[in-house]
Amino acid sequence: MQKFVYEYATKVYFGEGAVKEHLAAAISGYGKNVMLAYGGGSVKKNGIYDEIKKILEDSGKKVIDWGGIMSNPTYAKVQEGAQLAKKEHIDFILAVGGGSVIDCCKITAAQAKTDKDLWEMEMNDHKFPTDMIPMGAVVTASGTGAEMNGGAVITNEEKVIKAGMAAAAPRFAILDPAYTASVPRIQVISGAFDTLSHAMEMYFGNSDQDNVSDDVALAIMKNTVVNMKRLIKNIDDMQARGNLMWDSAMAENGILKVGRVTDFQAHQIEHQLGAYTDCNHGQGLAVIHPAYYRCIIKDAPEKFTRFAKEVFDVQTAQEGVEALADFIKECKLPTKMGELKSKIEITPEVLRKVADTCNIIQCGPRALSRDEIYDILLSCM
Secondary structure, X not given: OOOOOOOOOOEEXXXXXXXXXXXXXXXXXXXXXXXXXXXXXXXXHOOHHHHHHHHHHHOOOEEEEEOOOXXXXXXXHHHHHHHHHHHOOOOEXXXXXXXXXXXXXXXXXXXXXXXXXXXXXXXXXXOOXXXXXXXXXXXXXXXXXXXXXXXXXXXXXXXXXXXXXXXXXXXXXXXXXXXXXXXXXXHHHXXXXXXXXXXXXXXXXXXXXOOHHHHHHHHHHHHHHHHHHHHHHOOOOHHHHHHHHHHHHHHOOOHHHOOOOOOOXXXXXXXXXXXXXXXXXXXXXXXXXXXXXHHHHHHOHXXXXXXXXXXXXXXXXXXXXXXXXXXXXXXXXXXXXXXXXXOOXXXXXXXXXXXXXXXXXXXXXXOOOHHHHHHHHHOOO
């Protein structure tokens, strides 16, 4: 393994009833003004909003609403939240939702503490914020693992770029599987595939053969597949949902990344596809991953063979990639570009723009050319 320094700042409360049991104490050490952030309003329909708001108010907090955070959160939405936070002198931001809500709040927490444009600061000046409003997360849709780190993915619509940014890590995260009960089936499965993608992209990076992180990543992948299959049979299997919640957390708390190079090129491709189409992240990954792996399989035959044997119980590298493709079909996730919900028609011309603007990273097994990325995308048409 390579040298590393590991520190983990987020306190996790896991299990059914965790919000009622722990939220009041978790938030007690922060100021009075709490921004309660959420998405399209489902938390109001299913009662989660009322339950959390009551706990906050009973704890002496003043609750300031900030709703309407969209999937694939935009930089404009970040600015809206930052202005509200400044106006209301927010002491703490509580993100209630999935990865989009949590990511948006992470960047908002930093933007609210500076007059500098955070996008320009990070993307152009390569400087990162150090002063942020403290925040926490109550997860209602798992898969991204956003509650476990300080990274976020934000879409800058003006620049047509969807990219990772760095800001506030949640001080605490509450993971209650029961809070995911009303999430639609396709969203649950899409989120779980994002978890699988995270573990795969860490595993397929370059590393020593005895890298501990590889062994943990393979275990997370296998457990994610097993529990996704359980949900295919019974979407209300709460034990499977809980397992997937923790798989999601384990895949993004940094444990799988230490001491190694990762391979997040498929994520980079999907991010830019999302910038143009606004497609669902997990579903975009489901379309891209098999095509990407068919492209790089010869560059890491031993790793693909081990993946095949330990995750899908087949014997060869090629069989492993095709087993992944078959599993995606079994999950009824999209397998072609035309099956994605998109704000525009996905044409070869659009895919050329995606390939030409996608972030190419130096990762394992090897870096791709823009023409290779274009060919991968075209094979998904």
